Amino acid sequence: MATIVKREDYFDAALEILATNDHAGLKQARLCAHLEVTTGSFYNYFDSWGQFKDEFLQHWLDHQTLQLAAAARLEGSPIRRMWMLVDFACGLPHSAESAIRGWAHSDRAVHEVQIQVDEQRYAVVAEALTAVLGEGGEDEAERLARTLLYILVGYQQRLPLDTAASLRWSLEHLLQSLLARVGAETERPFPVPTER
Template sequence: MRSVPALQRVDFFRAGLSLLEEQGSNSVTAVAVCERLEVTRGSFYHHFSNFDDYLVALLDYWSEFFTSSRRGLLEKEVDLGPRSDVFIELGGALPHNLENAMRAWATTNPIVREAVRRVDSTRLSYVEDSLRRAGCDPATATLYAHIATSAFIGLEARGLVGDQQLLRRVFEEIEWAVMTRIGASPPVRR
């Protein structure tokens, strides 16, 4: 008989996110996660005290993996143009069905709603920081950060984020508006 490696908490998170992305929020239950992993519920409760404990940890994992851990990639770029390119690359690489499923779940679950709000706030702060570094005053940076993140969320909800050309054009237009607003020369893009 071959030995099966012990499951880690991350395995339960990946299973839950996979269920959410494929089947929606009603599919994310302790039973379904255990069935996906082919383990007993006892294994689930060995790692989590109850489902809410799992849910909070799952949302923390989602936030860290798809948002917080990406900040280092932005820090490598100083200028707004290259930072915009990183935003486009990172945004395009997000699992959009999962992001949309998470937003749908947030409409019915207050724990998920708070986690999505925190993720949106973190992502907004990344954009605000980039705009302040480009020379925007705080109010202008906040305004354009809201415009950029709202545009991204809207494109994502409409299934258009995979269109890298459209995403790039939208962000270039926002970048042009920002640079014009602060009196700087908008970058010439190829």
């Protein structure tokens, strides 16, 4: 019996392959084998490997950055928003993102999307931190947002990749230090989500 897959299944499978085989292992044949489909099934959705790559990168940008940033921006409390952003960061597919970061060094299209991902992640964190710090805190908020992004990127580049608990500790430690300094409640306002 033929396996029926959706367009999104190809993107999810690509993330799984990147997580275990790095970007050099992401090939059409491996993708189809992973999904147990023929290359004909692939061509029902994509005209070429280039189209697949472009759509996969856009899917990654949309689902792992833009949608999460939009959800965070709906939270009215900047402190709760920061805790949400920590949770979102810890729930990312880090092994796959590490492979994408490596891929970005040799592929211009991947590089351009990687820049967008990092800029969007930085922006949503800087906005929340500016709200936490209040008027006059914009410069510090920008520096802290860059520091948090550096922690995430550095975590994703470490080999072998540590557990997400180590990333969570680093992000939460910095956030709690900031909240204590501005006299805000330092305890997280909701339970820690289950890590992948």
